Amino acid sequence: MELFRHIMRNYLACGVLLLAACGTGQHQRQQQQPQAGQQPSISIPENFGADVAFLQEHVSTIVLKDSTSQSAIAIVPAWQGRVMTSTVSGNEGRSLGWLNHSLIAGGKVQPHINAYGGEDRFWLGPEGSRNSFYFAPGDTFDISRWQVPAPIDTEPFNIIQQSKAAVSFEKDMQLTNYKGHVFNIKTRRTITLIARRDIRNYLGLDLHKSIHAVAFHSANTIINNGKQKWDTAYGMPSIWILGMFPAGAQSTVMVPLRNNRTVNDAYFGKVPGNRLVINSRNKIAYFRADAKYRSKIGVKQADCYNYLGSYDAEHKVLTIVQFTLPRSTQRYVNAAWDPAAAPFGGDALNAYNDGPPAEGQPQLGRFFELESSSPAAGLKPGAALEHYHRTIHLQGEEKRLAPVVKKLFGVTLADIMKQG
Template identity: 45%
Template sequence: MFLASKTICSARAVVTLGIASVVLTFMSSCSSSNNDTMSSTANSFGTDLEFLKKHQQTIVLTAPDDDSAQVAVVGALQGRVMTSTANGTSGNSYGWINYKLLESGKFTPHMSAFGGEDRFWIGPEGGQFSIYFQEGKKFVFDDWQVPPVIDSEPFDLVSSDKTKAVFRKAASLINYSGTKFDFVIDRSVEALSKIAIETAINFPLKDVKTVAYETVNTITNQGADWNKETGLLSIWILGMFNPTPKTTVVVPFVGGADHKSKINDSYFGKVPAERLIVEDSVLYFKADGKHRSKIGLPPSIAKPVMGSYDAEKGVLTIVSYDLDPTGDYVNAMWEIQKEPFKGDAANSYNDGPVEDGTQMGPFYELESSSPAKALKKGESLTHRSRTYHFEGDKMALNAVARRMLGVSLEEIAKH
């Protein structure tokens, strides 16, 4: 979840090896046993929805042409998409939900990891322009804190109907260098029709059940002009999903002689070779929730799409997002940085046990970030993300996988 510092209370980190040892210590202090925290991967959407409604005011969006395609959204948790389904209340529930934390009704130190498959965050996480560390503090977990505006404060519901909910939040943050940012967050979540999905992917869907939604996330500067010398902000969208032993993340990238070397696979130490297979223009990353690891791709080689395939349940998940190959992406490393705008555009995290055997999940994540922009007062930055889940006939799913990810289900399953 976190780029340079995924906490276990949070779920991930983009850290150096030195910081990684601190992460393990912190994680063990704020994580619990699997049975206490995880939403069962066997839960139906109806079971998860019933639980959510007991503890949070939940908005259920449905596709305009299919009432069985449903999306559960909680405004009090920053307008996040908690989970979704393509098959109504009896169907699979795709989002990971932290049952124990929601049931407690409490917020936790450093970060409140409630789960959810599309969550709004802001970067950068680490460095001299970080908004997660106060000026003069050390880049260690004891001093790391997710700003309340994206952790514990509710977003205001502006409007909602059957298919769309719109949220707004006024925010004020001060970065590590002492720069103040006054801005407004606008976020919408919209369930898409099957026709809209087919148009977006430019491919007909036959013998496939699908649910898809788009989040449009905007920050608008309300104060002094922003500049690179004193720090910029970016939009960071993170999704937490339910893993299985046969789930594989697939990330296409721009092929090239040296492009493999640009992939960051050392956030928590080198990812074991059997868990990360990098080919000429696509990588396969094991997402079983059994080994804590993370990967990242810079905008120069990333493509505006990534996904995963659960061969056990037959679920294909695709995330598409806005990408600027030449943009300035914030660096999340927990250190004073030489290149604060040379960060990743796309990331994936696989949860796993820490040294004492406990873990927050299990879950895995797909993440995207916007570039940072030097906004003048009144100017805005927008980042769009679309999440698709497909189930159904395997041949039909295979055609979608080839279309969206450039590889077959057979190729994915081999990894």
């Protein structure tokens, strides 16, 4: 596993993509609960082609396809250029991202957050502390006051370049933090689909020819477009990338750990022991991803590596998320919903499992999230910070996935499936 971690530090690059079409299918996906004001849950085939057709009925969608395989991704510019879903095996293949079909079909903007879904969406931190962008100055830190800023929730990102290799977006936004300080931020974002033949470069090993695969990454940049330096006193934003995936009874998140192997599980209260298992011998944390218990974990920069993953034993899908993790110690923003919380010393990666919220609001849906964050951006006017976030899905027979799991995570598939 140490060899793989060394390789990961040296592979953050681009791939190849091409245009694709959409199709239909038969298998039905279990739907999420409708939110207040939404249309009732609808039945949608779970394959990629059907999801793309559904998206295109409601919003402009860009579909990119790898010419060397059947992998493809779907991107929606109107929702911050997010990657909504992907496939390893064409239109009839399983749709690997979580989509909020009811919200999308309803076409109505919701209060607090519009959780359209998507495997790679652009947000900004911090969510919590006195530097928060999600609570207005003077507000109490509770769900009724929490608000995702419109530029990263409902406003579109502008396409500035599109080719067979990538789609690039740009957005100028102005955000005010809890202190009342105004941030003028220029955002740039490029989505790239990686060719099947090049995935080995990012994993450090060859894949068996029977394994179906899709990989893509986002290159995300924020620029201080104002006249005020971003520092510890004024506040410093961070790039925050979140991926939403369909939860399942046999889905497990894996987080390799190092050093003192601590995991922050205080976001929504301590996670029960049957839902978060820390194996000190193998230096790995297992987190249940079944969307039946609202919970979140995080790991600090010093205690994690630049990747985490999940395994869906029912559909035999292994997901690996890689991201930029600096070697030198950096400040990370704090997401805790507490204005008294220390603004920095937050987590570099997170995993979230949705579930019925304690406050009694309806559940967002049957999904879990794999997330990464950049360091806090201490930028002078005109300066920039970049953060990469890569998603890789592998689907195939367990005996073919097992060597990949062993090399990347240092455990066996059997070890993972015991946690489900």
